[in-house]
Amino acid sequence: MGPHGEVLARLALDAAVDEGPERTLERVGDAWMQALESAGIAQARVIAAAISLPGPTDPLAHRLYDPPIMPGWSGWPIVDTLRETFDVPVFVENDADAMAFGEAKGVDPHHTLVLVKASAYIGAGLVIEGRIFRGADGGAGDIGHVKVGGDALCRCGRHGCLAAEASGAAVMARLAEQGVALADVSQIHDFVERGDLRATTEQRRAAELIGKVLATVVGVVNPSHLVISGSMVSPALIATIRSVVYAASLPRATRHLEIRAGGLGGDAALVGLTRVAIDEMYSADAVNERLGTDA
Ligand SMILES: [Zn+2]
Incomplete structure (x- = not known):
């Protein structure tokens, strides 16, 4: 992306x-080189690189911290590995955080935005007063492991987590047990559109569970924007989430709350990562360091 967010x-x-990290990051590095080549951009013109990953990102070390669904990645030196290809500052973010920051572009910086990524997995990102809120260990917004009841085994090793009961992968598994084989998460919506009762029931159950957890998030954070993104998103999913959140919340908590689908689709993380890199590169501290002053 260019400095103004143009692809x-x-x-x-x-x-x-x-x-695992070694193989995946090698492929990412190769893909970056290919993308530069196809755009006719010299490597020397790259000023920063950024990557988002589906795990809690340590805000200081820029490494993943005990990611529940990414074996081998905990503590891996992602920045150092990628800098072997690109010798520029590298930024690492949690994917839902990056998406939230992308969707927050243009939103009043005094507002608070919560983005839920509902796809094969479920996570959330928080942008509070114009900044990504990562928490002490990068785990803020990791709603996928909130207990919602049920006995489905989660990838974290425990039972009854939101991700195990209501993620796209969970809905696909529940439908497979009923003889409905889906190729990917976005097909849930296709089956609902076609009037498949099993898909409709499972989608509704998932939306109700997600809505219940989000009602708690809304009570704690009191956001102005609740954005639902990811391959599970459909008008019906959002309508159910909205009705559950409103029914379970005090009027004060939802008075200024807007619940909507993400406006950037698959580009939300790209826009967010570009913002992260630009903000960091042109922060007062970074500029002073480049100028060699302590002013
Ligand atoms: Zn879990």
Whole structure:
């Protein structure tokens, strides 16, 4: 992306984080080189690189901290590995945080935005007063492991987590048990549109569980924007989440609350990561360091 958020080149890579960090980051580095080449941009013109990953990101070390769904990644030196390809500042963010920061572009910086990424997994990102809120260990917004009852085994090793009961992967697994085989999460919506009763029931159950957890988030954080993104998103999913959140919240908590689908689609994380890199590169501290002053 260019400094004003314009996409200069786009390349889709079918990477699986459970291949481990070494292999995945090598492929990411190769893909970055290819994207530069296809856009005709010299490597020397790159000023920063940024990557988002589906795990809690340590805010100081820029490493993942005990990611529940990414074996082998905990503590891996992501920045050092990527700098072997690109010798520029590298930024690492949690994917939901990056998406939230992207969707918060143009939103009044005094507002608070919560973004829920509802896809194969479920996570959330918080932007409070114009800044990503990561928490002490980068785990803020990791709503996927809130207990919602039920006995489905989660990838974290415990039972009854929101991610195990209501994520896209969970809905697909529950439908498979009923003889409905889906190729990917976005097909849930297709089956609901076609009037499939099993898909409709499972989608509704998932939306109710997500809504229940979000009602608690709304009570604690009192956001002005609640943005639902990811491959599970459909008008029906958002309508159910909205009705559960409003029914379970005090009027004060929802008076200024807008619940909506993400406006940037798959580009939310790209926009957010560009903002992170630009903000960091042009922060007063970073500029002073480059100028060699302590002013
Ligand atoms: Zn869990």
